[in-house]
Amino acid sequence: DTAVSQTPKYLVTQMGNDKSIKCEQNLGHDTMYWYKQDSKKFLKIMFSYNNKELIINETVPNRFSPKSPDKAHLNLHINSLELGDSAVYFCASMGRLSNEQFFGPGTRLTVL
């Protein structure tokens, strides 16, 4: 009964490829997020969706396209992968009442 799940946990791919990371939450939360954690461990928000609507887009390159088919899912598609995209990507969700964010296990993306 994992609260926030991501697949895959590891992703190794060549430069120029297109890849997707999936995220699902079973907490009934309305708001979901994608974060990027770089090699220095700095966590930066990329996107936020509230009930399938995009509400935060932190000047992420348009090669990154989030998609929310319903409020329990927020997937991240990345086109034309670059070396600098190598990082750990975290999905998270937040309840309206507590402002507490619950994180998925992370996806380590390595671009060769």
Next chain:
Amino acid sequence: AQTVTQSQPEMSVQEAETVTLSCTYDTSESNYYLFWYKQPPSRQMILVIRQEAYKQQNATENRFSVNFQKAAKSFSLKISDSQLGDTAMYFCAFIGFGNEKLTFGTGTRLTIIP
């Protein structure tokens, strides 16, 4: 825009000792929430403790407690009787009330020495 500053990139203490991690933040908001997250080598982000800004009482969770100084915009984390399992990156984070954006500090890498 809010900023969160963690001035200690790395710390280490002996097992069973007490350690305090510093965090300061800058905001013009009066209502907000503050958090400490732990990220062990497994990379899972785990919530350690939270504090609502409107509460004067410092939050406590077992061996973890905070010293929240609203006027000074300071939010330090104290870990008592430290254990080997406390070895992790610790992130301080801020979110405004009714806001969706969580802002993280740069983290403190804590090592507990046996």
